[in-house]
Amino acid sequence: MPHEIDPTFLALPLRPLADAALARARSLGAEHADFRVERVRGASLRLRDGRPSGASDTTDLGYAVRVVHGGAWGFASGVDLTPDAAARVAGQAVAMARLSARVTAAAGSDERVELADEPVHGDRVWVSSYEVDPFDVPDAEKTGLLAEWSGRLLGAAGVDHVDATLMTVQENKFYADTAGTTTTQQRVRLHPELTAVAVAADSGAFESMRTLAPPAGRGWEYLTGTGWDWEDELARIPELLAEKLRAPAVTAGAYDLVVDPTNLWLTIHESIGHATELDRALGYEAAYAGTTFATFDQLGSLRYGSRIMHVTGDRTAEHGLATVGYDDEGVAAQSWDLVRDGTLVGYQLDRRIARLAGFERSNGCAYADSASHVPVQRMANVSLQPAPGGPATEELIAGVEDGLYLVGDRSWSIDQQRYNFQFTAQRAYRIRGGRLAGQVRDFAYQATTTDFWGSMEAVGGPQTYVMGGSFVCGKAQPGQAAAVSHGCPSALFRGVNILNTAQEAGR
Structure with a gap:
């Protein structure tokens, strides 16, 4: 009820x-x-x-x-x-x-x-x-x-x-x-x-x-x-x-990765969610955490990732942390495409930025975290869509001869343009011959945004889809915090660079 x-x-x-x-x-x-x-x-x-x-x-x-x-x-x-x-x-x-x-x-x-x-x-x-x-x-x-x-x-x-x-x-x-x-x-x-x-x-x-x-x-x-x-x-x-x-340290090198949605949501947040905020793309959000490589002149042409990549912005998803009925400018909640067939096709908008960039309507991304703060353009529930009838996580793992399976988010780092990054995980398992072969330690995956998403070969089916998220996404000056969710399936990436973080720290 x-x-x-x-x-x-x-x-x-x-x-x-x-x-x-x-x-x-x-x-x-x-x-x-x-x-x-x-x-x-x-x-x-x-x-x-x-x-x-x-x-x-x-x-x-x-x-x-x-x-x-x-x-x-x-x-x-x-x-x-x-x-x-x-x-x-x-x-x-x-x-x-x-x-x-x-x-x-x-x-x-x-x-x-x-x-x-x-x-x-x-x-x-x-x-x-x-x-x-x-x-x-x-x-x-x-x-x-x-x-x-x-x-x-x-x-x-x-x-x-x-x-x-x-x-x-x-x-x-x-x-x-x-x-x-x-x-x-x-x-x-x-x-x-x-x-x-x-x-x-x-x-x-x-x-x-x-x-x-x-x-x-x-x-x-x-x-x-x-x-x-x-x-x-x-x-x-x-x-x-x-x-x-008691797990051994990872050996640095290029690995195929199966990334669980409990980890992948944060990579989506940092490399897609923030990168497709149009105020960043136009240079109106530059001081707090940078701009974005996904500039407005590339709308409709930027190859963000592989052709199976379909990412939506959504203010309507049930139980989403950024789900509302109406945003803080009276705009009704909507769902729309940000990346379709691997190409950048949309941004997140508020009413002022929408008019400035020539859009007919905002897609409802204005939010203030308190009455003492002015509404600013904030992130929707940005989510990678699963493949209808797609594989289970175990099937993705079975398709990897030598790689890693990453579960749970941990630490992360990304540059101000949302382009060069590295992420770790709660745990990583070696994959040998399509089977899990125990945990490894001291790992991080490192890439550029377009290289990483371009290496995505397969996404799991709806049965692998999980909605992750954060209570405390930061933006603006004075700083504001917003809660946001990111859904995604398990996904397979080929040839991603893995660092041994213990060795890197010792250099």
Whole structure:
């Protein structure tokens, strides 16, 4: 049964605040104005070796007014929930736009802010897909489950320490603009994680093994049976950790790789997700983490990867961390192609960037992480599509004579243009004669984005598809954090360079 918006959020004076702010912006000559109330509640629990080691539960509540006035942006925010205060904040936003227009003119620029058209969506309500709001579950029950899982791991031979965390978020947004769109939304997400650590008594060497369960736009049911097999994963971790601790170092060289979706999602995030943000491609996002090699002049021609590569941007995927009903500019959620048949065919857009680049409409990628921040272009759920009727992971492995099978994300590094990178994994298995032949250590795969995706020979079927993701994708200055998911199947890559990281560190 679908959930309804939290009544305590609906009890706030949402419409009176919006009416006052938008009316004031109109009276001051704004060409466009939008008003946004945000309430974000975030909580975390942390256990060390089965004992509580920290907890937090915070709520951030406020509102923001953004305007286009005289062809310039203006923005202001407030926390006083009265119509008079909202009107004053709108006046401050217009004053900021006037100042911005003068600064822009003094710099010799005649660029004006214009927004791509968007249909008016009336009064819309949207709630994400979940069964049990984690904030309805007592903290004692949450802590008890994490403690029980930690104890299970600690009771296994070879496990010396266990860290357990649970992060939960409920995000409420109310949006209204001068065109007539009004949206009220609620999203729930959570991220449970356990890490087991083993220490060799003779040498002091240590290794860790983390659960692979990704963060998800789900509720408490994610930890109690829906969406992930926790029993199986917890049972396997001690043996996997022990094998990893005694595993030999990898021999550097070129290998065929079968990459599990629990690892590949992060490579997608860094080398495709960020690289296809159009503000980067146009040079409007350059300071925080660079631009992109996938420049706008290459749209429709850049060979991103092999012809089996099909990547979508999606704000509609069920349980996706970047899934919404409407973005923070009142744009309805959509799904679209970014890479089709290996060629760059699309970007992620907000309304200003869409109009600037000649697109008829935004695809709904504006997001602000709080009322105190202005919406910026943020990542959708960017996902590699599986092959209909495609092979199982075991079949992909069977097609490799000498290679590696990579599982789980770990560390990563990529340059500012999202082109040269290296990634590691939770664990890597040697593949010999189409069979797994034990774990290896000290490995990283290194490539350029186009070489890596160009080497992709096969993708798995829908049965191999898993949606990974992150709670804390960073962008903008001041910095903002956004949650985003990336789905993908297992995939086979030929001739990828593997580094021995221990040797590299010793150079």
